[in-house]
Amino acid sequence: DAGVIQSPRHEVTEMGQEVTLRCKPISGHDYLFWYRQTMMRGLELLIYFNNNVPIDDSGMPEDRFSAKMPNASFSTLKIQPSEPRDSAVYFCASRSRRQGKTGELFFGEGSRLTVL
Amino acid sequence: AQKVTQAQTEISVVEKEDVTLDCVYETRDTTYYLFWYKQPPSGELVFLIRRNSFDEQNEISGRYSWNFQKSTSSFNFTITASQVVDSAVYFCALSEASGGYQKVTFGTGTKLQVIP
Numbered sequence: 001d002a003g004v005i006q007s008p009r010h011e012v013t014e015m016g017q018e019v020t021l022r023c024k025p026i027s028g029h030d031y032l033f034w035y036r037q038t039m040m041r042g043l044e045l046l047i048y049f050n051n052n053v054p055i056d057d058s059g060m061p062e063d064r065f066s067a068k069m070p071n072a073s074f075s076t077l078k079i080q081p082s083e084p085r086d087s088a089v090y091f092c093a094s095r096s097r098r099q100g101k102t103g104e105l106f107f108g109e110g111s112r113l114t115v116l
Numbered sequence: 117a118q119k120v121t122q123a124q125t126e127i128s129v130v131e132k133e134d135v136t137l138d139c140v141y142e143t144r145d146t147t148y149y150l151f152w153y154k155q156p157p158s159g160e161l162v163f164l165i166r167r168n169s170f171d172e173q174n175e176i177s178g179r180y181s182w183n184f185q186k187s188t189s190s191f192n193f194t195i196t197a198s199q200v201v202d203s204a205v206y207f208c209a210l211s212e213a214s215g216g217y218q219k220v221t222f223g224t225g226t227k228l229q230v231i232p
Contacts, residue, residue: 004160031218041224042207042224043207043225045221048218050218055218056219091160091161102166102168104151104163104166105153105220107153107161110159
């Protein structure tokens with residue numbers, strides 16, 4: 001079975017540009033999470049969805065960040081306009097409610113974003 | 117306040133040595149779950165183990181073992197007879213009942229380097 005698929009794997013952009021990161025969760029998974037990993041702050045939860053509905057976006061750093069999940073097999077994380085401090089690795093993770101609330105997360109390989 | 121503390125930023129050991137990765141957590145909940153994830157150089161985080169707050173039994177899985185002590189709020193991870201393939205960043209994580217278990221808080225990780 002395919003795991004969580006993220007694209008692009010690497011993105012280099014200039015400050016002020018729009019960045020869109022994409023995620024395809026594991027088929028059948030009900031929950032989707034976006035995390036950001038930096039050296040300074042480690043792994044931070046940005047937002048998560050349940051059945052395509054955003055449940056908690058309190059981790060989204062500011063209005064420049066937005067996330068959508070138009071269907072069960074696709075989610076995007078958009079940064080507009082991007083800033084150098086947004087440089088990080090962005091992870092998407094999913095899991096199934098059948099695992100229970102405390103089930104393990106399945107992570108993608110991450111999208112490494114560099115904003116110049 | 118940091119909820120999950122991994123004080124060891126980096127550890128280097130020679131192959132076949134035993135190594136223990138420390139994890140200290142903080143929570144007011146009586147019901148919670150603790151996790152360990154491994155992040156190999158390829159980038160994606162891989163689930164290793166989950167323990168609930170009511171189960172303090174230590175667990176062993178091959179060369180891996182986990183020591184959960186509520187009295188000291190610790191959930192340490194030991195690798196016996198380390199191998200080069202164990203080189204990775206290891207994350208300890210916590211999910212709490214008060215957060216509906218969906219918010220998984222990660223420590224900042226411990227980078228383990230096993231030298232051949």
